Amino acid sequence: MKYIMKMRMPVEKGNEKIKDPQFGHKMKELLAEIKAEAAYFTTICGERGAYIILNLNDASEIPAVSEPFFLWLNASVDVFPVMEPEDLAKAGPSIGSAVQKWGK
DSSP states (O other), rough: OOOOOOOOOHHHEEEEETSSHHHHHHHHHHHHHTTTTTTEEEETTTEEEEEEEEEEEGGGGGHHHHHHHHHHOOOOEEEEEOOOOOHHHHHHHHHHHHHHHHOO
C-alpha cells in the first residue's frame, strides 16, 4: 500500500545536522534503507522538510520507517495512506453505496 510520509525538522536541529558534510550521504542511505520510492525536499511551515513516497506491506512497518527521522533529525513525522487511480477505481462501488445511504 502506498503512503506519503511528511517529515519536518525543527530549524535549530536542522541547522546542526545540515552542517555535517556527510548529511547528504546519510540521507541517501536512510532513503535506501526504508526503500523510499521518491523523496521531495521542501519547506514545511517554515522548516526544512520532505515528502517521501513509500510502499509498505502493512501499517506495522510505519515505526521502522519513522524512527530514524525521529532519532536522527528530531523530526516530526506524519504518515498518510494514499490511493493510486486504480485503487480509487476499485473503491467506486463502496463510494456509490455510501452515497446512496448517506448522501441524501
